[in-house]
Amino acid sequence: MNAISDGAARRQETLSSPSGDFRRIVLLEREWSRYKYAVLEHSPKIYLSIRALLRDKDGFPAVEFYRLVDLAEATPPSAQMRSNAAAHVWGYFRKCASEAEKTEYRNLMSAYLDGEASIAALKAFLWRMTIAYDVAYLKESYYF
Numbered sequence: 001m002n003a004i005s006d007g008a009a010r011r012q013e014t015l016s017s018p019s020g021d022f023r024r025i026v027l028l029e030r031e032w033s034r035y036k037y038a039v040l041e042h043s044p045k046i047y048l049s050i051r052a053l054l055r056d057k058d059g060f061p062a063v064e065f066y067r068l069v070d071l072a073e074a075t076p077p078s079a080q081m082r083s084n085a086a087a088h089v090w091g092y093f094r095k096c097a098s099e100a101e102k103t104e105y106r107n108l109m110s111a112y113l114d115g116e117a118s119i120a121a122l123k124a125f126l127w128r129m130t131i132a133y134d135v136a137y138l139k140e141s142y143y144f
Helices: 003-015 023-042 044-053 062-073 079-090 099-113 119-132
Strands: none
Touching (some): 023 044, 023 062, 023 079, 044 062, 099 119
């Protein structure tokens, strides 16, 4: 199963929330926070489309949101798109990482772009950083 599609239970909860309730858009924004880097990894264009979609705080575009998430999931990511998403995730650690961690990130990213390391290795490093620095936002992400 793909990381993007792992949120089936939350998807159902979001879609079935009571109508007219302001919480609905909050639930959808919370869903976006979980999906955003996984979507970015597959399609920066869809990522931007979802950001634009969620600017309307009065609507509840859940069906369109999930349609776009599914479309992103079906889009094969390129190495460049994957490195871009990884760089966004790395942004959470850029200022707090030790020099050794910064060097490890640069080396892993370079090796990935040169075809000498897998995206799994790069993501494993970012996950270790997420746990080490206790970044709750990333712990909830479907990126990993």
